[in-house]
Amino acid sequence: MTRPRDSMPRAVDVDWDDPQLQDLLKKTEGLRLDNRNTFHARWVKWLPGWHLDAAAVAWQPALLVWDDHQGRLMLQTRTQALQVGDPVALDLASQGLSPRIVFGEVLQSRPGLRPQDQGQEVFFASIQVLKTER
DSSP: OOOOOOSOOOOOOOOOOOOOHHHEEEEEETTTOOOOOOOOOEEEEEEEEOOOOOSSSSSEEEEEEOOOSEEEEEEEEEEEOOTTTTTTEOOOOOOOOSSSSSEEEEEEEEEOOSSGGGOOOOEEEEEEEEEOOO
């Protein structure tokens, strides 16, 4: 009978002062990993408030960048930052998504943090879905 292989790595002595290791570590100093998932962003429309018949307020474009499928959405807007606690309506039908209209509340709001967002009007809002309309 053979013994099962030990899947735990063995301890390795590392000479942290080795010039080759130091050169390798210096090469990795500026690297950043992007560990986000592969959610495909979709264009949607949003409306401040829950009054869909308000002709005075026009739907605005936004990018749906995250959907946890449990009632939490993340929107990227370029026109304005949404305020925490504000009610919003989202029209998801433009991309054939279902349900067509969702009503939610802004849980968090922040400007874009990536280097390419700096100096631009890029905002992200976490939305809690409270009601859906098909």
